Amino acid sequence: MPPIQPADDEQPTTTLWGGTSSGKSTFLWTLPLAAYEAGWMVIPVDDESRRFLDNANQSILRDQVLPTATRARRDIHWKLRRPGTRFRRTRTIDVRMTDRPGSEFQNPEPDLIEMLAGSDALVYLFDAQREFVHQDAVAFFGATMTALLSRMQHDLHPDGRLPHHLAVCVAKLDNVPMVHDARRGLWLTQDARPPFAPRVADVHARDFFEWLCRDRRARAASAIRNQILANFSPSRTHFYVTSAVGFHAPDGAVDLDDPDNLQVRGGQYVLRSTPRPVNVLEPLVDLQHAISRGRR
Numbered sequence: 505m506p507p508i509q510p511a512d513d514e515q516p517t518t519t520l521w522g523g524t525s526s527g528k529s530t531f532l533w534t535l536p537l538a539a540y541e542a543g544w545m546v547i548p549v550d551d552e553s554r555r556f557l558d559n560a561n562q563s564i565l566r567d568q569v570l571p572t573a574t575r576a577r578r579d580i581h582w583k584l585r586r587p588g589t590r591f592r593r594t595r596t597i598d599v600r601m602t603d604r605p606g607s608e609f610q611n612p613e614p615d616l617i618e619m620l621a622g623s624d625a626l627v628y629l630f631d632a633q634r635e636f637v638h639q640d641a642v643a644f645f646g647a648t649m650t651a652l653l654s655r656m657q658h659d660l661h662p663d664g665r666l667p668h669h670l671a672v673c674v675a676k677l678d679n680v681p682m683v684h685d686a687r688r689g690l691w692l693t694q695d696a697r698p699p700f701a702p703r704v705a706d707v708h709a710r711d712f713f714e715w716l717c718r719d720r721r722a723r724a725a726s727a728i729r730n731q732i733l734a735n736f737s738p739s740r741t742h743f744y745v746t747s748a749v750g751f752h753a754p755d756g757a758v759d760l761d762d763p764d765n766l767q768v769r770g771g772q773y774v775l776r777s778t779p780r781p782v783n784v785l786e787p788l789v790d791l792q793h794a795i796s797r798g799r800r
């Protein structure tokens with residue numbers, strides 16, 4: 505098998521990975537908002553990616569709903585670009601996401617594994633609250649992990665691990681049970697500035713992830729944690745606590761007793777306010793930074 509080359513020397517490729525309902529689509533739907541807010545362009549590379557972007561923006565900004573998930577497979581490819589100035593060079597990040605039924609991560613086809621194998625960076629979404637109830641993350645993680653290892657066995661990094669940079673994202677921090685757990689474990693801080701968004705600081709994200717994996721409700725999540733630490737280099741693994749839909753801040757401030765930005769109306773989840781995503785753009789930017797540093 506030929507060695508895997510980066511897709512483009514200047515533009516690292518990032519692929520999202522996660523079980524059913526871990527929040528992959530929503531991460532991608534709100535990413536443009538986070539990007540625009542930080543001055544990045546979002547450039548769809550093909551028609552399907554453009555339609556996905558338009559649908560996401562219109563659903564969220566006009567209709568205040570999250571787009572309904574399609575059952576069809578869609579491969580999304582956007583370029584995030586922050587134009588340079590006299591003092592700063594232009595930065596471009598390639599984001600690819602394959603939106604598939606979750607079952608495909610349980611029994612991954614070769615093209616999915618090729619996509620993951622050929623990526624410079626992976627973003628793995630972990631929904632702890634779903635894990636506490638369904639205990640199925642390991643099924644979506646494990647089969648994809650073993651297939652990826654098998655595919656990459658002759659293409660490992662000189663340090664003996666997978667060559668990928670990995671961002672492990674603990675998803676849906678705004679979810680009430682998550683806020684509750686984060687408060688209970690004394691992980692939660694709040695931004696000093698309005699809207700005083702709750703956070704788990706990046707420096708504590710890894711410990712928070714491990715703490716959730718050790719929770720007795722999670723059962724097999726420790727195996728995910730152990731495989732992440734065994735298969736990916738610690739120096740290429742980054743941890744974040746994210747919220748794609750952000751927090752509800754009715755009067756310019758988040759109420760810790762009512763932080764959820766989604767409510768059910770007519771059997772559908774409706775946004776209470778325009779999302780301010782937390783740690784959605786940041787992992788992608790950090791990964792790109794880390795990859796370009798590694799290449800120099």
Ligand SMILES: Nc1nc2c(ncn2[C@@H]2O[C@H](COP(=O)(O)OP(=O)(O)O)[C@@H](O)[C@H]2O)c(=O)[nH]1
Pocket residue numbers: 522523524525526527528529530531570573606675676677678679746747748749750765766773
């Ligand atoms: N509270 C909260 N819910 C989320 C968030 N992201 C996704 N969800 C919900 O989680 C469910 C699954 O999300 P989706 O993006 O479709 O997951 P996917 O199957 O991985 O693509 C949906 O009901 C979303 O509304 C988030 O950041 N916060």
Ligand SMILES: [Mg+2]
Pocket residue numbers: 528529530573603604
């Ligand atoms: Mg989806």
